Amino acid sequence: xxxxxxxxxxxxxxxxxxxxxxxxxxxxxxxxxxxxxxxxxxxxxxxxxxxxxxxxxxxxxxxxxxxxxxxxxxxxxxxxxxxxxxxxxxxxxxxxxxxxxxxxxxxxxxxxxxxxxxxxxxxxxxxxxxxxxxxxxxxxxxxxxxxxxxxxxxxxx
Numbered sequence: 001x002x003x004x005x006x007x008x009x010x011x012x013x014x015x016x017x018x019x020x021x022x023x024x025x026x027x028x029x030x031x032x033x034x035x036x037x038x039x040x041x042x043x044x045x046x047x048x049x050x051x052x053x054x055x056x057x058x059x060x061x062x063x064x065x066x067x068x069x070x071x072x073x074x075x076x077x078x079x080x081x082x083x084x085x086x087x088x089x090x091x092x093x094x095x096x097x098x099x100x101x102x103x104x105x106x107x108x109x110x111x112x113x114x115x116x117x118x119x120x121x122x123x124x125x126x127x128x129x130x131x132x133x134x135x136x137x138x139x140x141x142x143x144x145x146x147x148x149x150x151x152x153x154x155x156x157x
Contacts, residue, residue: 049098
């Protein structure tokens with residue numbers, strides 16, 4: 001965070017103030033571009049997660065109907081259907097990915113926006129609309145402590 005021109009990063013030392021402002025503006029633009037890219041990634045993941053859930057529940061409903069029909073058919077070997085049911089249950093674990101990725105993207109985006117806003121406020125000061133508003137940075141360093149997914153009990157919502 002730049003409090004005043006004398007605390008500028010070393011790479012901007014010796015540059016005229018106008019170039020320091022241009023460098024800060026360029027950095028802010030890059031931060032906002034990354035934030036916009038993360039927002040777009042978030043929308044893509046949300047769409048993929050919604051589609052995955054829809055297809056998962058559809059397949060589960062079909063599988064449950066087949067299991068009910070198999071149970072009503074004397075002598076029917078439903079072992080393969082139970083194997084498919086086990087595989088479907090394992091697929092739920094993959095659905096955690098969307099939730100974890102969503103949390104990480106939102107957290108990172110919020111941190112980047114905070115940096116961009118602080119940079120703008122500290123470098124450019126207030127404008128005709130008033131004091132610059134800086135959204136608070138996340139308090140936790142990381143919303144998701146898990147870095148892998150294993151089969152087991154999963155709560156989706």
